[in-house]
Amino acid sequence: MSAYRTAAGYSLLALAKNRLALILLAVFLPLWITVAKTVATPDLFPFRLRASGEILHAGGDKITMISGSLNAVSLLVGFWMFSAARRTGAFDRRLTAAGYPRGALLAAKLTTLLATATVVSAYAVGWMLLYWRPLQPGLLVLAVLAASLIYGAMGLFLSLFLPGEVEGMVAIIMISIIDLAPQNPVAATTANNPLITLLPSYGSLQTALQAGFTHRLTITPLANSLAWLAALSTIALAAFFRHTRTHPAPTTRRSGPVHAYRKR
């Protein structure tokens, strides 16, 4: 328990020292939501909610705000997690080789991801509530949280093979554009194409649109989010275990663990 608490505490502390991410959180996220609200037209816009098949009418500014906030939290949490994973990769390996419980370290990483995604999502929805009253605010938080978690896990996943923060950031931006742009019911003519159900943010956008403009709850789109989250997390966690294993020589004999328990 102490191993988990210490690792989680230090991990969150280190995350809170990422100045660029904090600036993005404080400035970029509210700016994006504000710009979406003020620049996009408030005219009602008809679109078909794929999750339920019904036709809804909603203000273009509100739809753009939902889409923009999903985009902003995705980029921010993805970058934050990528940056943290790149920073600690070699150190985690040394720490586990020295005997640090891998399960505790892993649980600490998941806690960090969940805490970051929750804070960022609540903050983003808080800003949206300044401009607009969605019909189901709780569901909106859940939808934004799903996007944050997926992109956070994607940050961990991308850190496995991309060398630096610039590469990670560019990759996350490109993925987010490819993910969200074709789904936007205001801007895209592709929003009705069945292939969009396969995109990482499909579940979040559909759930957020439901939360904003209906009193109903269709949870099917969140199954898509859950599948993405499970797949990316599983790959990232498997890679963590692979990365932190030790390599005894083919016929190595050791009298104990590499860095064994030592009573003093």
Place this chain on the structure above:
Amino acid sequence: MVLTVEHVAKRYGSRVVLRDVSLRVGRGRLVGVVGENGAGKTTLLRILSGDLGADAGAVHIDGTLGYCPQYPVLDEELTPRQHLRLFQIAYRLPGLDRAESLFRELGLTPYDRQPVKTLSGGTRQKLNLIVALMHDPEVLLLDEPYQGFDWETYMSFWHIAHRLREAGRTVVIVSHLAYDTQRLDALYRLGDGRLHPAPATGAQG
């Protein structure tokens, strides 16, 4: 023998780095391994530490192990004090008396609450070394451990190394320069993927 290496081989793709490396080191011995850049010294130490897999051969280490990698492997955002706490958990140490004493001896105490990213290269290297020593391992593998040290710290390092030897610890030091051969019990040169005994040894305290 505390450390026995038998016919270890390693290649990266078509490039053979270690052909056939064998080594036997007894308790309380201070051994140096030198070689040119790219000779495979770091590869050998990484294999001995378990950080890297070998293609063939056997390694036997009788006791606890401490490994100091060539470049500081630390968390830039954490302080030296926080590193001690993490490795205290990793090594399951009841206290940090030994680590505190090493902090004082290597002059790290004034920096113990500063994030690693604000420390100089030499100061980071001190922490890198202390993390490998703080659990008083029976076998120590040190890869260029005094890079960036000033003269005083360099001398402190050798003082610590000799104290470890007197306490029966086994120390293997890798270096690309054979500066300190007179301080060692034995010296080996890594060349052509093999370890060759080298002359000019004879430990001084």
